[in-house]
Amino acid sequence: MEWSHSEANADIVFIYADDSNYGQNERLYGNRHLRAEDASLSVFQVWHLLSHGTIPAHGSCMFISRYSFPRHQLKANTAADRFPLERGTVFEAEHRVHSLFDPMNNVLVFDETVTEQELGQPKLIVVAGSRLSVETLTAVRQSG
Incomplete structure (x- = not known):
């Protein structure tokens, strides 16, 4: 039986902008001089929450x-x-x-361009990070 991620129906959807911040808050996208904005740190706090505290709140690698x-x-x-x-x-x-696997409750992760159709019908949507598309913000608002 074949299936794809688009058929998954998550209880929790996590949406965030991929800004290449993995916890050191520097060298974003390989640029030695580019530092992370404070807003990009929220992604780690969400991972900490969703993993029941097993992923640290200050980074994920x-x-x-x-x-x-x-x-x-x-x-x-x-x-x-x-x-x-x-x-x-x-x-x-x-x-x-750092562990390779951490406990989560049926979580799907999307970037900041996820559409309403892709979101499905989650019980909870968590949005974090430094940016969000207008289409995604509309989708989040309409899903509630």
């Missing part, structure tokens, strides 16, 4: 402050001639590492 990028510790503690590791490695429990 392994490079954010207070989280360690596992490769750095692995390279510091393992001689290069031991790679590739046949059985991986174990990190200490207190050493926080």
